[in-house]
Amino acid sequence: xxxxxxxxxxxxxAAILVAPVFASGYVLGILVTTxxxxxxxxxxxxxxxxxxxVSLGHAAFYGLGAYVSGLLGTRLGLHPLVTIPLAAAxxxxxxxxxxxxxxxxxxHYLAMATLGLGVVFQVILNExxxxxxxxxxxxxxxxxxxxxxxxxxxGRTLYVIWAVALAILALSLWLVRSRAGxxxxxxxxxxIASELLGIGTATWKLRVFALSAAYAGIAGxxxxxxxxxxxxxxxxxxFSLELLVMAVVGGIASVWGGMIGAFTIVVLTEVLRRSLPSxxxxxxxxxxxxxxxxxxxxxxxxxxxxxxxxxASIGARVTPRLRRxxxxxxx
Amino acid sequence: xxxxxxxxxVTGIALGSIYALVALGFVTVFSVTGAINFxxxxxxxxxxxxxxxxxxxxxxxxxxxxxxxxxxALVGALVHQLxxxxxxxxxxxxxxxxxxxxxxxxxxGLALLAWGTDPRTLPSFTPGPPLEAAxxxxxxxxxxxxxxxxxVLGLVYxxFQRTAVGxxxxxxxxxxVAARLVGIDARRMGLxxxxxxxxxxxxxxxxxxxxxxxxxxxxxxxxxxxxxxxVLGGMANAPGAVAxxxxxxxxxxxxxxxxxxxKDALAFLVxxxxxxxxxxxxxGGGIGLGRV
Numbered sequence: 001x002x003x004x005x006x007x008x009x010x011x012x013x014a015a016i017l018v019a020p021v022f023a024s025g026y027v028l029g030i031l032v033t034t035x036x037x038x039x040x041x042x043x044x045x046x047x048x049x050x051x052x053x054v055s056l057g058h059a060a061f062y063g064l065g066a067y068v069s070g071l072l073g074t075r076l077g078l079h080p081l082v083t084i085p086l087a088a089a090x091x092x093x094x095x096x097x098x099x100x101x102x103x104x105x106x107x108h109y110l111a112m113a114t115l116g117l118g119v120v121f122q123v124i125l126n127e128x129x130x131x132x133x134x135x136x137x138x139x140x141x142x143x144x145x146x147x148x149x150x151x152x153x154x155g156r157t158l159y160v161i162w163a164v165a166l167a168i169l170a171l172s173l174w175l176v177r178s179r180a181g182x183x184x185x186x187x188x189x190x191x192i193a194s195e196l197l198g199i200g201t202a203t204w205k206l207r208v209f210a211l212s213a214a215y216a217g218i219a220g221x222x223x224x225x226x227x228x229x230x231x232x233x234x235x236x237x238x239f240s241l242e243l244l245v246m247a248v249v250g251g252i253a254s255v256w257g258g259m260i261g262a263f264t265i266v267v268l269t270e271v272l273r274r275s276l277p278s279x280x281x282x283x284x285x286x287x288x289x290x291x292x293x294x295x296x297x298x299x300x301x302x303x304x305x306x307x308x309x310x311x312a313s314i315g316a317r318v319t320p321r322l323r324r325x326x327x328x329x330x331x
Numbered sequence: 332x333x334x335x336x337x338x339x340x341v342t343g344i345a346l347g348s349i350y351a352l353v354a355l356g357f358v359t360v361f362s363v364t365g366a367i368n369f370x371x372x373x374x375x376x377x378x379x380x381x382x383x384x385x386x387x388x389x390x391x392x393x394x395x396x397x398x399x400x401x402x403x404a405l406v407g408a409l410v411h412q413l414x415x416x417x418x419x420x421x422x423x424x425x426x427x428x429x430x431x432x433x434x435x436x437x438x439x440g441l442a443l444l445a446w447g448t449d450p451r452t453l454p455s456f457t458p459g460p461p462l463e464a465a466x467x468x469x470x471x472x473x474x475x476x477x478x479x480x481x482x483v484l485g486l487v488y489x490x491f492q493r494t495a496v497g498x499x500x501x502x503x504x505x506x507x508v509a510a511r512l513v514g515i516d517a518r519r520m521g522l523x524x525x526x527x528x529x530x531x532x533x534x535x536x537x538x539x540x541x542x543x544x545x546x547x548x549x550x551x552x553x554x555x556x557x558x559x560x561x562v563l564g565g566m567a568n569a570p571g572a573v574a575x576x577x578x579x580x581x582x583x584x585x586x587x588x589x590x591x592x593x594k595d596a597l598a599f600l601v602x603x604x605x606x607x608x609x610x611x612x613x614x615g616g617g618i619g620l621g622r623v
Contacts, residue, residue, distance in 0.1 A: 048425070052423070052425060054425060054428060098603070101606070101607045102603075102606055102607075109606055111367075111428065112558070112559075112562055112602060112606065113602070113603055113606060115555065115558075115599070116559075116598075116599030116600070116602045116603050117599070117603075119555065119595055119596060119598075119599045120596045120599050120600065123593055123595055123596040124596070127593060237551060237555075241432060241436060244429070244432070245433075245436075248429055288440070289436050289437070289439055289440025289443065290436075290437050290440035290441055290444065291440075292433070292436050292437075292440075293432075293433040293434060293435070293436030293437025293438070293439075293440060294433065294437050295433070296429055296430070296432060296433030296436065297413065297414045297429075297430050297433040297434060297437070299429075300414075300418060300422060300426045300429045300430050300433070301414065301417045301418055301422070301430065304422065304426060
C-alpha cells in the first residue's frame, strides 16, 4: 500500500461517515449497492487482472454467500457475525474444490468451469426446494444495521457494509504489492516463465480464485442481510456478466478500478432507469443491456486499462506540473 | 418402454442438431480468430426472431428464412468490424472474450428493444400430423431440423474442402503467421468466419423456432450448450464439435424423464467432468478444420 492509497482510503472513509447526514435515502441506497458490488468486483480484479483468469460464474459465489448466511440465520438462528464468515468460507471452499482440478490446466478452462457452476447453482436453487425454498425464495433474514438512534436503516447499514468494503480494499491493496501479488503478476505475464522461476502456478491461481470467491461470498452475505429477502433470480448469468463489466470498465489492473467500476455502473444504471421511465413497459433495462455491451467492447478496444488507467495517466501528466507550480524553485 | 427410449432419442437428436450448428460456429470463429465467440447463441436467436417477424408481416416462410439468415450473417459481420477486427492480434485472448460478451449483451438488448419479451411462433416447414416410427411419435419439424442440419454441415464441409476461401480459412486456423506470409488476408478471413457462423447459427434458429418458441433471451442457453458441445469436441475440432452437439442433445433427451428441472445442469456437469478427465475434448487435440 502506498501513501496515496492510504490518503484515498481515508478520504473514502470520511465521505461514507458523513454521507448519512447529507445524502437522501436514494443516494445511500446507491452507495450501499456500490459497496456490495465493489467487494465482489475487487475479487474479480485480483483474479482477472493479476492471474489473467476469468470467472463467468461469480454471481454463484455471491448467491452462495447470500444463501448460506441467510439460511443459517433463519433456520438455526445464528448471528450474522457468525454466518457471514461462514458464507465467505463456503464460497471459498466451493471455488477451491472446482478450481483444484481445473486450474492445473493452462488456458481458459476456468471460464468454462465457472460458467457451468453458475448454471448448476441456479438449477439447485430452483429445484432443491426443501433447503433453498425454491423459486419463490424466503424472507425474515436478520438486518445488520448498527443501532444508532436517529439514523435511517439505510445509513446504519451503509456503515457496516463500507467498514467491510474498506477492510477488503486495504487487504487487496496490500496483497497486490506483497509476495503473492508479485507471484500472480508473473503468472499472468507468462506461466511457463513463472514455473521456471519456481513459482507454483497452479497453487497461486487456486489461492487467488478461492480468495476472489470468498470476497463475492462476503458481499453476497452482506446483501442478504441488507435486503432481508432472497430468491434465486438475482444470481444468474447476467449478474456474473455485470460484475465482469464493472471490473473491465473500472480497470482490471487496479484494485481501485474495481470500486470505481462498481460505482460507475451502479450510477449509470440508475441514471438510465430514471431518464427512461418505462419507455417500454413489460421489460426493464433493455437499453442498459445495449449500453453495457457497447461499453464493454469500447473499453477493451479503446481503453484496455479502464477508468482507473485513464485516471492514472491523467494523474501522471498533471502531478509533475502541479509540483512545479507549487515549488518552482526545485523545478 | 422401448418406444419411450426411441422417443427420447429422437428428441435428443433434434436438440443435438441445433447444438451441433452452434458448436460449429464456435469452432469456426475460434480457429480463425482465436476468440471464443459468446455471441454465437444470439445468432440463433436472431435467425428465429427475424424469421418469425417477417412471417407475421406476411412474407412466405422460405423468403423469411433466407432474409433471417442474411440478417444474422450481417450482424456477424458487424461484430467483427466493430469489435474483433481492431482487437485480434493486439488484445489478449481475455480481451477478445470480453468483446464477444459485450457484443452478445448488446445484441440481446437490441432484440429486447425491437421485439419485447413476448415469445413468437413460427409455422412448421410442412404442417401435418406427426409421423410414427419404431413406436416413437416424430414431429415433422424434427425431421426438418435433422435434414436442415445435415444439409448445412454438408455445405460447410464443401466450403472448407473445395473452395479457395475454405482453404484460406483452414490455413488461418492451422497457423495464422504462416497464412499471412503466403498472402492470406487474415482480417478478411476473420470477417468471413463470423459471417459464416452467423448464418449457420441463424439456420439453426429458423429450424428450431417452430417446435419451441422464439424469444429474445433464447440465445443465452443455446449459446452455452453449443459451447459445451464445442468443448466436448475439443474446441478447435469441427467434426468433434458436431459429434459433441449430438452427444449432448441425446444425453439431455434421456435425462428429460428423470428430471426436466435438472436437465440444464446436466450439460455443465458433463462439461466439468470432461475437463477433469479429458481436457482436450473427447476426441483428443487438433484435427482443426481439416488439414490444409
